[in-house]
Amino acid sequence: xxxxxxxxxxxxxxxxxxxxxxxxxxxxxxxxxxxxxxxxxxxxxxxxxxxxxxxxxxxxxxxxxxxxxxxxxxxxxxxxxxxxxxxxxxxxxxxxxxxxxxxxxxxxxxxxxxxxxxxxxxxxxxxxxxxxxxxxxxxxxxxxxxxxxxxxxxxxxxxxxxxxxxxxxxxxxxxxxxxxxxxxxxxxxxxxxxxxxxxxxxxxxxxxxxxxxxxxxxxxxxxxxxxxxxxxxxxxxxxxxxxxxxxxxxxxxxxxxxxxxxxxxxxxxxxxxxxxxxxxxxxxxxxx
Amino acid sequence: xxxxxxxxxxxxxxxxxxxxxxxxxxxxxxxxxxxxxxxxxxxxxxxxxxxxxxxxxxxxxxxxxxxxxxxxxxxxxxxxxxxxxxxxxxxxxxxxxxxxxxxxxxxxxxxxxxxxxxxxxxxxxxxxxxxxxxxxxxxxxxxxxxxxxxxxxxxxxxxxxxxxxxxxxxxxxxxxxxxxxxxxxxxxxxxxxxxxxxxxxxxxxxxxxxxxxxxxxxxxxxxxxxxxxxxxxxxxxxxxxxxxxxxxxx
Amino acid sequence: xxxxxxxxxxxxxxxxxxxxxxxxxxxxxxxxxxxxxxxxxxxxxxxxxxxxxxxxxxxxxxxxxxxxxxxxxxxxxxxxxxxxxxxxxxxxxxxxxxxxxxxxxxxxxxxxxxxxxxxxxxxxxxxxxxxxxxxxxxxxxxxxxxxxxxxxxxxxxxxxxxxxxxxxxxxxxxxxxxxxxxxxxxxxxxxxxxxxxxxxxxxxxxxxxxxxxxxxxxxxxxxxxxxxxxxxxxxxxxxxxxxxxxxxxxxxxxxxxxxxxxxxxxxxxxxxxxxxxxxxxxxxxxxxxxxxxxxxxxxxxxxxxxx
Numbered sequence: 001x002x003x004x005x006x007x008x009x010x011x012x013x014x015x016x017x018x019x020x021x022x023x024x025x026x027x028x029x030x031x032x033x034x035x036x037x038x039x040x041x042x043x044x045x046x047x048x049x050x051x052x053x054x055x056x057x058x059x060x061x062x063x064x065x066x067x068x069x070x071x072x073x074x075x076x077x078x079x080x081x082x083x084x085x086x087x088x089x090x091x092x093x094x095x096x097x098x099x100x101x102x103x104x105x106x107x108x109x110x111x112x113x114x115x116x117x118x119x120x121x122x123x124x125x126x127x128x129x130x131x132x133x134x135x136x137x138x139x140x141x142x143x144x145x146x147x148x149x150x151x152x153x154x155x156x157x158x159x160x161x162x163x164x165x166x167x168x169x170x171x172x173x174x175x176x177x178x179x180x181x182x183x184x185x186x187x188x189x190x191x192x193x194x195x196x197x198x199x200x201x202x203x204x205x206x207x208x209x210x211x212x213x214x215x216x217x218x219x220x221x222x223x224x225x226x227x228x229x230x231x232x233x234x235x236x237x238x239x240x241x242x243x244x245x246x247x248x249x250x251x252x253x254x255x256x257x258x259x260x261x262x263x264x265x266x267x268x269x270x271x272x273x274x275x276x277x278x279x280x281x282x283x284x285x286x287x288x
Numbered sequence: 289x290x291x292x293x294x295x296x297x298x299x300x301x302x303x304x305x306x307x308x309x310x311x312x313x314x315x316x317x318x319x320x321x322x323x324x325x326x327x328x329x330x331x332x333x334x335x336x337x338x339x340x341x342x343x344x345x346x347x348x349x350x351x352x353x354x355x356x357x358x359x360x361x362x363x364x365x366x367x368x369x370x371x372x373x374x375x376x377x378x379x380x381x382x383x384x385x386x387x388x389x390x391x392x393x394x395x396x397x398x399x400x401x402x403x404x405x406x407x408x409x410x411x412x413x414x415x416x417x418x419x420x421x422x423x424x425x426x427x428x429x430x431x432x433x434x435x436x437x438x439x440x441x442x443x444x445x446x447x448x449x450x451x452x453x454x455x456x457x458x459x460x461x462x463x464x465x466x467x468x469x470x471x472x473x474x475x476x477x478x479x480x481x482x483x484x485x486x487x488x489x490x491x492x493x494x495x496x497x498x499x500x501x502x503x504x505x506x507x508x509x510x511x512x513x514x515x516x517x518x519x520x521x522x523x524x525x526x527x528x529x530x531x532x533x534x535x536x537x538x
Numbered sequence: 539x540x541x542x543x544x545x546x547x548x549x550x551x552x553x554x555x556x557x558x559x560x561x562x563x564x565x566x567x568x569x570x571x572x573x574x575x576x577x578x579x580x581x582x583x584x585x586x587x588x589x590x591x592x593x594x595x596x597x598x599x600x601x602x603x604x605x606x607x608x609x610x611x612x613x614x615x616x617x618x619x620x621x622x623x624x625x626x627x628x629x630x631x632x633x634x635x636x637x638x639x640x641x642x643x644x645x646x647x648x649x650x651x652x653x654x655x656x657x658x659x660x661x662x663x664x665x666x667x668x669x670x671x672x673x674x675x676x677x678x679x680x681x682x683x684x685x686x687x688x689x690x691x692x693x694x695x696x697x698x699x700x701x702x703x704x705x706x707x708x709x710x711x712x713x714x715x716x717x718x719x720x721x722x723x724x725x726x727x728x729x730x731x732x733x734x735x736x737x738x739x740x741x742x743x744x745x746x747x748x749x750x751x752x753x754x755x756x757x758x759x760x761x762x763x764x765x766x767x768x769x770x771x772x773x774x775x776x777x778x779x780x781x782x783x784x785x786x787x788x789x790x791x792x793x794x795x796x797x798x799x800x801x802x803x804x805x806x807x808x809x810x811x812x813x814x815x816x817x818x819x820x821x822x823x824x825x826x827x828x829x830x831x832x833x834x835x836x837x838x839x840x841x842x843x844x845x
Contacts, residue, residue, distance in 0.1 A: 034643055085826055091642040092590040093825050096781070099774060100821025107815035218770075222654060225647055264658035267651045274648045275636035339728060365730035379721040390718050393711060395730030401714060444730065 006251045008134045012144050014240075014247025016206065019147030020220055021227035022154060022239040023198030029234035029285075030171040030191050031087065036098040037078070039221030040105045041071050041196050045203025046120075046212040047113055053120050053207075060120050060207050061146060068201035075196025080189040087188065102217070109214040117211035143205045148240075150201055154194070155236040167191050222263075226270045232280025241281050290353045292317045292479050293338065293448055298347035299503075300330075300337050307333040309503040310347070315448070320474050321481045322494030322511065326523065330503040331483045332374060335450045339371050340364040351448070365395045370446035372437040374453045378425035384436055385421035388412055391443030404443075411439045415469060431462045435469075442473065449473070452483045467493055491515070499523070541789050541833070548796060564686040568758070570799050571693035575751045576776035577783070577791035578700045583744040584777060585786035586713065587737055588720030590642070592773040593630075593649035596656050597745040598752040599768035601626045603660060605753030606673045606762060615676075619692075619753040626749025627742050634741040638734070650770070657768035672763030675756055689758040693751065700747040701792070707743070708788055716740055720786070778817075781824055784833030793832065 024038045035041075048067035049060040058066075078101065086093050126138040158164035169177040170187045178184050210216065223246065231242020249269065250262040257265070273280065291314035300308045308330040315321050323331050336342045338349055340361030349357045356364050370391075378387050388408035389401070398404035412418045415435040420428065428436060434454055441449055451470065455463045463486075470493060474480050484490040490497070490511075497514040499507040501523040507514045514520055552567065576594055583591045605622035609615055637648040660667045667673060678685055707713045715736045718726040727733050756762045775798070776791070783794025801820070809816065 028643070032643070034647070082822065082826065089825075089829070090588075090590075091646060092584065092777075093829060095590060095643070095646055096774070096777065096821060097825040100818040100825065103814045103818030103821065105818075107812060107818065110814075111811060225651070229644075229647065260658075260662050264655050264662065267655035267658070270651045271636065271648055271655065274640055274644055274651075278640060278644050341724075341728070360732075362727045362730050362732050365728055371728065373725070377722055377725040379718055379725065381721060382717065386714075390714070390726070390731075391729050393714065394726075401709075401711065440729065 002255070005134050006255050007248070008131070008136055010248035010251035011244060012136060012140050012247070013251060014244030015144030015148050016140070016209070016243070017223055017227050017246050018151060018240045018243025019144075019198070019202040019205065021224040021231075021243055022151050022236060023195035023202070024221075024224040025228045025231075025233055025236075025239045026154070026198070027192055027195035028228060030167060031188055033083065033087065033094050033192070034091075034098065035192070035195060036095065036102045036221065037105055038195070038199055038224055039217030039219065040102050040109065040214070041075070041199035042203035042206070042220045043212060043214055043217045044074075044105075044109065045071055045200030046207040046210070047109070047118075047203075048200065049204035049207040050118050050120050050212055059122075060204050061142070064146070064150075064201040064204040067204035068197040071200025071203075072193040072197040076189045076193035078196075079192035080185065083192065084185055084188055106214050106217055113214065115213055115215055117213045119211050120207040122208055139208050143209055146205055147202060150198065150205075151236060151240065154198060157194075158236070163187075163190065167194075222267070226266045228280070229270050229273050229278065230280055232282035232284055234285035235282055238280060238282040238285065245281065290350075291315060292352060294350040295334075295338070296348045296350070298334075298337060298344045298349060300333055300342055301345045306503050308337065308500070311500070311503075311505045312347075313498055313505060313508055315479060315481060317447070317479050318474075318477075319479055320470075320493055320495045321479075322490035322497045323481055323483045323500065324485060324487075324490055324497065325500035327485070328502075329500040331500055332452055333503075334500065335371055335452055335481075335483065338364075339369055339450070362394070365444060368395075368445070368447035369450075370395070370441035370444045370448070371450035372434075372441055372452055372454055374456065376430070376433040376437050378428075378433060378436055378440075380426035381424055383422050384412060384417060384425055384428070385409060387425050387436055388421075388439045388443050391440040392445075395444035395446075397445060398443075407443060408439075411443050414472075415439045415442070416465070430457050434458065434466065438469065438473075442478075446478055448479045448481070450481045450483065453485070454482075455484065455486055455489055463489060544793060545789060548793070561683060561686055564683070564690050566799070566803065568686070568690045568693050570795060571690065571697045572751050572755060573776060573779060573799060574792050574795040575693070575697045575700050575747050576772065577779040577795045578697070578704050579744045579747045580776045581704065581780050581786065581791045582707065582716075582740045583737075585780055585790075586707070586716040586720060587740045588786075589638070589737065589741075590646040591649045591741070591744060592646055592770070592777075593652050594744070594748055594776055595768055595770055595772035596649070596652040597626050597630060597748040598755070598772050599653070599656060599660070599764070600629060601749030601752030602756040602762050602767040603667055603673070603752075604749070606675055606756045607666060609675060609757070610673070615757050619750050619757075622753040623746050623750035626752070627746040630745030631738060631742045634738045638737045638741060650773075653768055653770055653773060657764045660764045660768065668763075670763065672761055672766075673756075675760045675762070677760055689754065692754045693758075696747060696750050696754065697792075703743060703747075704788060704791075712736060712739060717786075774821075775817075778821055778824065780831075781829070782831055784831035787831075787833055790831055790833050797832065 020042060024035060027033050027035045045067040048070055049063040052058040052063040052066065053060060083097065086097055126142065129136045129138050129141060158168065166182045166187050169180065169182055170184055174184055227239060227242035227246050230245050232238035246266060250266060253262050253265045293315040295311055295313050298308060298311045299306060311334065325331055337344050340359055344357055348355060351367060351369065385405060385408045388411050389404035392398040392407040393401065393404040398407055409421055412421050415438050417432055417435050425436060454466055458466060467489065470480065482490060482494065494511055497509065497511045498505065499514060499520050506523060507517045507520045580591065580594050583589050601622045604625045605618040608618040608621060633652065637645060640648055661669050715731050718731055719733050719736060723733055752767060779794035779798045780791045782798055783790030
């Protein structure tokens with residue numbers, strides 16, 4: 001019986017992880033940039049929700065698109081001013097650059113918001129749902145549902161919209177896309193912006209579940225890495241599969257080995273996947 | 289006498305696509321074999337399999353009687369198989385001399401860096417880029433890069449050399465020079481397999497012709513005969529070339 | 539020639555610094571020696587072979603803990619350090635089998651994951667490592683200045699050995715092979731280079747010296763904890779120092795370490811609250827405006843005049 005509960009927990013957790021990772025996966029899969037700022041973007045989104053709730057009473061679920069928009073603007077500007085300059089440079093350079101930028105952002109957040117952990121405490125609280133023997137906290141389920149909705153939105157955007165096709169064309173063949181009239185630089189900035197949007201919105205949603213602090217940014221980043229490697233880059237499905245896989249693994253690992261083992265285990269899994277199947281469960285795709 | 293290179297039923301598939309399909313052929317020491325076929329026929333894949341870049345999905349490859357089917361590419365290189373790349377791949381920020389020296393050092397039996405550098409200067413001279421040994425490789429013109437490729441391969445002291453489209457992108461005068469060079473290399477005892485799609489070129493230097501089409505070997509023999517083979521004509525050559533090559537060629 | 543002049547000036551300044559005799563100067567010099575070692579070591583895998591490794595902190599931390607645990611089992615310090623280093627090197631060789639076939643981003647992430655994994659592992663196994671409470675090391679019975687000088691000498695010795703290793707590697711076949719691998723690994727393999735073996739050697743070298751340095755560090759500060767020695771900045775700072783000095787050059791890491799640390803001391807040590815931000819700014823400026831490092835400034839102008 002307990003396995004069902006652990007399973008359910010894992011799936012719900014997995015949905016959250018998918019939301020955390022999908023923007024990261026987009027930027028990595030399309031722009032070939034590992035965005036070390038991703039974790040900080042998520043935290044910033046959470047802060048937006050926190051302050052929106054505290055100052056205006058705006059529910060974090062409603063704050064999500066606002067947080068997303070703010071992060072989009074930040075991401076877009078960063079990409080078009082700074083990151084675009086090194087987009088063709090070796091991996092070392094782009095990684096180091098985004099790491100440096102993250103140091104800046106994180107430090108700024110620490111100064112602005114302090115390191116103390118904040119939390120959005122919903123009043124009245126959402127309570128729990130009961131499915132037979134399984135108990136699911138409603139807030140987590142709601143966040144997971146919204147996160148998956150958000151993810152689905154991204155999927156449709158990439159598949160069906162003109163902008164989405166333009167983004168994919170840039171990934172496939174930059175020069176050909178330019179010849180077709182696509183403004184490559186702008187598309188790259190938009191892509192990065194969308195990644196940031198997803199992070200900000202996800203952060204806003206997660207603010208009711210996880211404590212908020214700039215110190216958490218690396219944790220989120222780490223999860224995003226693991227999800228992308230396990231699930232596979234270049235497809236929204238990859239983020240979902242990877243997220244759920246990680247959620248399940250962490251749930252069961254917590255049960256069998258203890259919760260303190262979840263983090264090292266997820267990193268061990270990361271290295272194992274990289275050693276054996278770096279392209280992940282779904283393999284590397286191109287968002288086609 | 290064992291053939292220098294022997295392929296037995298070699299196949300290589302990529303995700304269900306058969307790039308080469310059950311190819312069996314033997315190359316004897318001293319030959320100059322022309323490997324031809326339309327684009328996508330599998331010629332470069334064949335070279336990649338023999339040199340160990342991709343493993344064969346079926347069949348066996350023997351070099352001088354020794355099974356090299358599962359041997360690592362750097363080891364195969366040391367055993368005496370060299371190749372040039374269609375898209376020339378030098379070490380861009382190293383000098384021409386260093387590029388050639390690399391071949392000598394890692395497969396060519398050079399005993400030290402100094403030794404390798406000396407050999408590099410000799411070889412650069414032989415292929416006609418002697419004055420450029422201190423230039424960074426990325427600054428060379430295409431024709432000179434091709435010569436650099438050749439020099440690197442020669443530095444490896446190969447028994448068997450695959451020349452993959454050495455003439456692509458060269459003008460007729462450059463091609464003539466390249467052919468003379470290849471002739472000299474053959475005379476020095478290296479067995480050569482030339483991959484080409486310029487018929488005139490391949491007919492003028494090959495002692496034997498092998499034709500690939502859709503990954504399969506469809507002809508193997510003397511140039512004059514292969515060229516007249518109706519299957520080959522059908523697959524690739526077209527009537528014009530068949531007419532033109534009625535005369536003797538060697 | 540230019541390099542030699544810079545180094546002589548640097549050495550002179552260094553000696554002058556020491557003659558001041560203050561414990562502050564000695565401490566600064568010890569940190570410099572440590573970072574110079576880390577930077578030189580990273581250069582083997584990151585600069586020469588071109589594989590962006592973030593594992594330096596993993597090796598440093600592993601060496602620290604290995605040496606500390608050995609000492610708490612009674613093994614004398616001067617033996618614990620090299621054994622810790624050897625253990626770290628073996629660890630790297632084994633892990634290398636799993637991750638050195640990866641390229642670019644994937645390799646970088648794997649190396650990063652190594653740091654996180656080891657830190658958490660150390661945290662959990664608190665029976666052995668003291669976990670989050672950290673590990674105390676025996677304090678020697680000697681005067682403060684004497685101790686300071688002793689540890690400076692130890693760190694410096696490792697730096698010199700690392701530098702010698704770098705010189706040897708750059709002159710011999712292995713250095714040549716690594717440069718070929720960095721510029722075109724597939725072509726190198728086709729030429730006969732056993733890339734797997736050479737990369738493993740570079741990775742092991744990039745672990746050995748940080749492993750020893752980690753052990754010395756642990757004894758020097760008498761107390762270590764996981765977030766202290768498995769700090770990602772211990773991977774990033776040496777990398778930045780090498781970028782600053784010149785990727786893949788022989789003395790670039792040393793010069794970069796010196797410049798970096800002087801900047802850090804002079805400019806932003808006082809601004810504790812924005813310490814990370816200033817480092818971030820330095821990194822961004824470096825990547826955008828000076829990707830070839832300081833050594834390349836004069837060189838590029840020289841190249842242009844030749845063309």
